[in-house]
Amino acid sequence: xxxxxxxxxxxxxxxxxxxxxxxxxxxxxxxxxxxxxxxxxxxxxxxxxxxxxxxxxxxxxxxxxxxxxxxxxxxxxxxxxxxxxxxxxxxxxxxxxxxxxxxxxxxxxxxxxxxxxxxxxxxxxxxxxxxxxxxxxxxxxxxxxxxxxxxxxxxxxxxxxxxxxxxxxxxxxxxxxxxxxxxxxxxxxxxxxxxxxxxxxxxxxxxxxxxxxxxxxxxxxxxxxxxxxxxxxxxxxxxxxxxxx
Amino acid sequence: xxxxxxxxxxxxxxxxxxxxxxxxxxxxxxxxxxxxxxxx
Amino acid sequence: xxxxxxxxxxxxxxxxxxxxxxxxxxxxxxxxxxxxxxxxxxxxxxxxxxxxxxxxxxxxxxxxxxxxxxxxxxxxxxxxxxxxxxxxxxxxxxxxxxxxxxxxxxxxxxxxxxxxxxxxxxxxxxxxxxxxxxxxxxxxxxxxxxxxxxxxxxxxxxxxxxxxxxxxxxxxxxxxxxxxxxxxxxxxxxxxxxxxxxxxxxxxxxxxxxxxxxxxxxxxxxxx
Numbered sequence: 380x381x382x383x384x385x386x387x388x389x390x391x392x393x394x395x396x397x398x399x400x401x402x403x404x405x406x407x408x409x410x411x412x413x414x415x416x417x418x419x420x421x422x423x424x425x426x427x428x429x430x431x432x433x434x435x436x437x438x439x440x441x442x443x444x445x446x447x448x449x450x451x452x453x454x455x456x457x458x459x460x461x462x463x464x465x466x467x468x469x470x471x472x473x474x475x476x477x478x479x480x481x482x483x484x485x486x487x488x489x490x491x492x493x494x495x496x497x498x499x500x501x502x503x504x505x506x507x508x509x510x511x512x513x514x515x516x517x518x519x520x521x522x523x524x525x526x527x528x529x530x531x532x533x534x535x536x537x538x539x540x541x542x543x544x545x546x547x548x549x550x551x552x553x554x555x556x557x558x559x560x561x562x563x564x565x566x567x568x569x570x571x572x573x574x575x576x577x578x579x580x581x582x583x584x585x586x587x588x589x590x591x592x593x594x595x596x597x598x599x600x601x602x603x604x605x606x607x608x609x610x611x612x613x614x615x616x617x618x619x620x621x622x623x624x
Numbered sequence: 625x626x627x628x629x630x631x632x633x634x635x636x637x638x639x640x641x642x643x644x645x646x647x648x649x650x651x652x653x654x655x656x657x658x659x660x661x662x663x664x
Numbered sequence: 665x666x667x668x669x670x671x672x673x674x675x676x677x678x679x680x681x682x683x684x685x686x687x688x689x690x691x692x693x694x695x696x697x698x699x700x701x702x703x704x705x706x707x708x709x710x711x712x713x714x715x716x717x718x719x720x721x722x723x724x725x726x727x728x729x730x731x732x733x734x735x736x737x738x739x740x741x742x743x744x745x746x747x748x749x750x751x752x753x754x755x756x757x758x759x760x761x762x763x764x765x766x767x768x769x770x771x772x773x774x775x776x777x778x779x780x781x782x783x784x785x786x787x788x789x790x791x792x793x794x795x796x797x798x799x800x801x802x803x804x805x806x807x808x809x810x811x812x813x814x815x816x817x818x819x820x821x822x823x824x825x826x827x828x829x830x831x832x833x834x835x836x837x838x839x840x841x842x843x844x845x846x847x848x849x850x851x852x853x854x855x856x857x858x859x860x861x862x863x864x865x866x867x868x869x870x871x872x873x874x875x876x877x878x879x880x881x882x883x884x885x886x887x888x
Contacts, residue, residue, distance in 0.1 A: 428636045434647040477654045484650075485643040492639050509832045516829035523819035533815050536881065537829060540811060544833050547866070551836035554858075558843060593651065597658045604661045 386606045389463050393599040400596035407589035414582035431489040432579070437587040438482035439507055441594050443545075445475035446510065449517075450542030453535035463602065465531040466609060468538055469521055470601035474594055476514040482507050489571060501571050502556040506549050513541045527612065667752045668760045675764035689730045690772040696722040697780045708785040715784035716845030723773055723798050723841075724805065724834055730769040731809040731830070732823050734761060735882065739817060745886050758882060759875035762810050770802025786849065793848045797863075801841045804867050805834060807874035814881035837866060 415433035449471050455464035483504065490499035498504075517534050524530040575583075631637055700718055701711055738744045738761075747757050777798040781791035809830055816826050840859040847856035 427640055430640050431643040434644055438647070473657070474654055477650050481647050481650050484646050488639045488643040488646075492636055509835055512828075512832035516825075516832065519825055519828055520816065520819065523816070523821060523825055525820070529818070532884070533819070536815055537812075540877075541833065544836070547836045548832075551839040551862070554862075555839045555843070558846075593654075597654055600658050600662055604658075 386463055386610075390603060390606070393603055397596055397599050400592045400599070404589055404592040404596055407585055407592060411582055411586035411589045414585055419578050419582050428489055428492060429579075431485050433582050433586045435482055435485040435489055436583060437590045438478045438485065439503060440587055441590040442475055442478040442482060442507065442510060442514075444591065445471050445478065445594060445598075446513070446538070446545070447542060449475065449538040453538035453542075456532065456535040457539065462609075463606065465535055466605035467598070467602050468517075468534050469531060469605050471598050472514055472517045472521065472534070474597055474601070476511065476518060478590070478594070479507055479511040479514055483511060486571065499571070500556075500559075502553045503571060505556070506552045509548050509552070510545070513545075517541075527609075667750075668756055668763075671757060671760035672764045672767070675761060676767060679764075679768055687772070689726050689769045690776060692729060693722055693726040693773045694776060694780065696725060697784070701784070711784045712786055712849075715781055715786045715790070716842045716849070718784065719777055719781060719794055719798065719845065720801065720838055720841045723770075723777070723801055724831075724838055726773060727769060727802055727805040727809065728827050728830060728834075730765070731806075731813050732826055734765050734806075734810055734813050735817055736822075739885075744882060748883065748886065754879040754883065755875040758810065758879045762806050762875065762878070765810075766803050766806040770799060770806060773802055774799035789853065790845060790849045793853055794845060797841050797844050800863055800867060801837055804837050804863070804870055807867075807870040808833060808837075810874055810878040811881060814878045814885060817882070817885045837863065840866075 411433065415430055419430075421427050421429060449468050452461075452464040452467045452471075455461040456468070486499070486504045486507070487497055490501070490504075491497050517537055520537055521530050521534050524533065631641075697718055700714070704710065704714075735744065738747075748754060750757070774795050774797075777794040778791040781794045782788070786794075809826075812826055812830050812833070816822050816829065819825050840863045843859035844853075844856050844863065847853075847859065
C-alpha cells in the first residue's frame with residue numbers, strides 16, 4: 380500500500396486495473412440485468428416490484444463499501460501522510476453520494492405502490508438517508524478551505540469520525556425502527572427485505588459485483604484526475620515562487 | 625414471457641422501469657462527470 | 665486540576681462580561697419550543713405526544729447554534745495559540761473549554777427544560793426526567809461538536825458547514841434521548857434502561873476521546 384503513496388507507481392497500477400474493471404463491469408451489468416429482469420421469478424407477495432431489489436440493494440452495499448474505503452484512506456492520510464489516499468477521498472465522495480441517491484430513489488419507488496406514500500421510514504432507507512447526508516457533508520467540506528490540501532485533510536478526519544459513527548447510527552436507527560413498528564404483517568421492513576432463496580440471491584450478487592467493478596473503475600479514473608490536478612497546482616505554485624524570487 | 629407483459633410488469637411497470645431508469649441515468653451521470661474530469 | 669478549573673472559571677467569566685451571548689442560546693431554545701404550539705395548535709394531546717421529540721430537537725438546534733463560538737473567539741485573539749505553550753497538556757485545556765461551553769449552554773437549557781416540558785403538557789415525572797436527559801445530551805453534543813468545530817474552524821461559511829456536517833452524526837443521540845423521554849411516559853423510567861445505557865456509553869466514549877481528538881485538530885488548524 381505504501382509504495383503507492385508515490386503517485387507514479389499508483390498511475391502504473393491504476394492504468395492496468397481500470398481496463399480490467401471496465402471490461403468486468405461491461406460483462407456483469409448485462410448478465411445481472413438478464414438474470415434480474417428475465418431469469419428470476421417474481422415474489423409471491425410483491426410480484427414484479429421485487430425486481431427493483433436488484434438495483435436498490437447493491438447500491439446500498441456499494442455506498443457503504445465506498446464510505447468504508449474512504450475511512451480507510453482517511454486513516455492512511457492522517458497517520459502516514461499518504462498523499463494518494465487523501466486524493467482518493469476527494470475522488471470517491473461524489474460517486475458514493477451517487478450510489479446513495481440511487482438507493483434512496485429506487486427504495487422510494489419500491490415502497491411507493493405498496494404503501495401509497497413516496498417515502499418509507501424503514502431501517503435501511505433511513506440509515507442510507509443519513510449516509511447520504513454524511514456524504515454531502517464531506518463534499519461540502521472538501522472545497523471549503525482556501526488551501527485544498529487542508530480540505531483533503533479535513534475530509535480525511537471527517538471520514539474517520541463518520542465511519543466510527545456509522546455502526547452507532549445503524550444500531551440506533553434499527554432500534555428506533557423496532558420501537559415505532561406497527562406490529563403488522565406487512566411492515567415496511569418486511570417488505571423491503573424479501574425472503575431470499577437462490578433464485579433471488581444470484582442476480583443480486585451479480586449486480587453487486589457489477590456495481591463494485593464500475594465503482595472501482597470510476598474511482599481510479601477520478602483519483603488519477605485528482606493527482607493530475609494536484610500536480611498542476613504544485614507546478615503553478617512553484618512557478619509563482621520562482622517568478623517572485 | 626410475453627413482450628407486453630414484460631413492459632407492464634403486472635401493473636407495476638412505471639415503478640420498476642422508473643427505478644431502473646433512474647439507476648442508469650445516475651450511473652451514466654457518474655460516467656460522464658468522471659470522463660469530463662479526466663479531460664479538462 | 666486547578667488549571668482546568670481556572671480555565672473553566674475564566675471562560676465563564678469572560679462570557680458573562682461580554683454581550684451575554686450564551687444566555688441568548690437558552691432563549692433560542694425557549695423560543696424554538698414556543699413556536700411549535702403556535703404553529704401546530706394548542707391541542708394538548710398532540711403536544712404531549714410530540715413533547716419528547718420537540719424538547720430534544722430544539723436542544724440539538726440550540727447546541728448547533730452555539731457550537732461555532734467554542735473556538736472562534738479564542739482563535740481570533742490568539743489565545744488558542746498561546747495556550748499551546750503552556751505546561752498543561754493541550755487536551756486538558758480543550759476539555760476545560762468544552763466543559764465551560766456546556767455550563768454556559770447545555771446546563772441552562774437542561775434547567776429550563778422541565779418548565780418547557782410542563783408547558784407542553786407532559787406529566788411531572790416526564791418533565792423532571794427531561795432535565796438530566798437534556799443535560800447529558802448537550803454534554804455529548806458539546807463533546808462531539810468540539811471535534812467538528814475544530815475541523816471547520818478555518819473553513820469558509822463555517823456555520824452552515826458545521827450544521828451540515830454535524831447533524832447526521834447527532835442523530836443517534838437524538839434517537840436515544842427521545843426514547844428515554846418517550847418511554848418514561850409510556851412504560852415508566854425504570855424500564856427505559858436501554859436507551860439510557862446507550863446514551864451514557866456514548867458519553868463515556870466521547871469524554872476522553874473528544875478532548876484528545878479536538879486538541880489534535882485545533883493544533884492542526886493553528887499551524888497553518
